[in-house]
Amino acid sequence: MLHALIVRLKLALVLVLVQACFVQTSWAANEPAWPTKQVTLVVPYPPGAITDTVGRRLGNQLGAALGVPVVIENKAGAGANLGAAYVSNAQPNGATILFTSYGNIMIDSVTEAQHKLTPVAAVGPMTVVMLVRPDLPYKTIEELVVYARAHPQKISFASVGIGSSYHLLIEQMNTLGKLDMVHIPYKGGAASMADFLGGRVDVMLATWLFAKPYVNDNRARAVALTNAERSPTLPDLPTVNERAVPGVKLIDGLGVFAPKGLPETLVARLNKEINQIIQEPAMKAWLTNEAIPPTPMTTAAFEKMLVDEAKPLEKLIRENKIGMK
Numbered sequence: 001m002l003h004a005l006i007v008r009l010k011l012a013l014v015l016v017l018v019q020a021c022f023v024q025t026s027w028a029a030n031e032p033a034w035p036t037k038q039v040t041l042v043v044p045y046p047p048g049a050i051t052d053t054v055g056r057r058l059g060n061q062l063g064a065a066l067g068v069p070v071v072i073e074n075k076a077g078a079g080a081n082l083g084a085a086y087v088s089n090a091q092p093n094g095a096t097i098l099f100t101s102y103g104n105i106m107i108d109s110v111t112e113a114q115h116k117l118t119p120v121a122a123v124g125p126m127t128v129v130m131l132v133r134p135d136l137p138y139k140t141i142e143e144l145v146v147y148a149r150a151h152p153q154k155i156s157f158a159s160v161g162i163g164s165s166y167h168l169l170i171e172q173m174n175t176l177g178k179l180d181m182v183h184i185p186y187k188g189g190a191a192s193m194a195d196f197l198g199g200r201v202d203v204m205l206a207t208w209l210f211a212k213p214y215v216n217d218n219r220a221r222a223v224a225l226t227n228a229e230r231s232p233t234l235p236d237l238p239t240v241n242e243r244a245v246p247g248v249k250l251i252d253g254l255g256v257f258a259p260k261g262l263p264e265t266l267v268a269r270l271n272k273e274i275n276q277i278i279q280e281p282a283m284k285a286w287l288t289n290e291a292i293p294p295t296p297m298t299t300a301a302f303e304k305m306l307v308d309e310a311k312p313l314e315k316l317i318r319e320n321k322i323g324m325k
Contacts, residue, residue: 034066035266036095044083044100046076046188050209054123054254054292055099058277065273076188078161080104084257088116092261097270101126103165103252106306106313117257119303120267121274125253127208127231127291128166130240131220136202141224144203145177145244152180158192158204161185163322166205168313169226169250171320177245196220205250208233208291226250233291251309254292255302271299 041062043055056072063070075083083098084105090096098117105117130141138144148155159166162185170183184201186192189210195201197219205226214220225231225239228249240248256274258267275296277283287294297305316322 034068034094034269036093037068039063039066039068039070039094040073040096041070042083042087042096042098043072043074044076044080044098045074046190047074049189050126050207050290050292051099051101051254053209054287054290057283057286058099058123058274061277061280061283062270062273065277066269084117087257088259090259092259092263094258094262094266096259098257099254100257101165101252102255102257102306103250104163105257106251106310116260118260118262118267118299119306120256120258120262120299121271122295122297122302122305123254123256123274123278124287124292124295125227125251127233128205128226128250128252129208129211129215129222129234129237130203130205130224130226131196131211131214132203132223133196133199134218134221135199139221139223141238141240141244144223145173145179148179148181149177153182155181155203156184156201157181158184158186158196158201160188160192163317165250165252167322168316169205169248171316171322172248173240173245175316175320176247179245231291232293233288251313253295267299 039062041055041059043052045051052072052074059070059072075086077083080100081104084100087096087098097120102119102122132138132144138147144155157170159170161167167183167185170181173179174181181203184192186195189206192201192204193206193210193214196204197214208231211220211222215222222234222237224243225234225237226249227239228241228251230237230239256270258270278287278294279296284294
């Protein structure tokens, strides 16, 4: 009798497991199938850039989640606008999406491609540091501002291009801090770093991932963060806003965009998969270590954040006639 009871319990357990598998399989089957045989993830920066490095890792995991290969295509140029424009003109069928730093595409005045793109998912903000040459007399952000105020047009400040988020940070400092630093635009971070290391430019901005080797070997001095808040990766480094020029902040990070018109079901699927990927323990740890704290959010929240943060920058662009000179 006891034996018969054990047999019945085992059969009941098997039945429960089979039903659970059936429910799980049915749920997976209800996920919208990706409608293409391959997805091209456009990165508007050259190979080796932080966007390229993160994009490739994200693309590998996204391909596994979608069930189709995700191929990285680098389309660098025009301050990331070349790749953004390419995606904005692509068919909204899921075959082509964009992975980029959103600081350079959230303002209509900076790129006309923005209104043709749908924000899909944020990966996280980038930690950006202000670097000065170690041979210069100012060693802190406070000393830099005092020196700049006393010596108009004596400090040269490199950016990665006119209208870039880095350029707008310089304009914020000049406007809000009543400074007169000279803006020197470059075609990218590598070019500006080469002139910085060569002593031809005094100050520059860089992501911590890019700047770290130069700071560690004392070829550059990090004096401040340009983010709104301090970074857990660099807890002892103050922000420009808290120590030198109130109101100054750089809003930039990594995110995924698609052409306008991509069906909402596919936008939602991409958002869900990317949010899950960046919260996966290994990916989360890697991103955090690279000073890109994962920041999952809904598509609506991502879009609202971009719109809200763009408003003061659009005003800055109009008042300083950036890109109109």
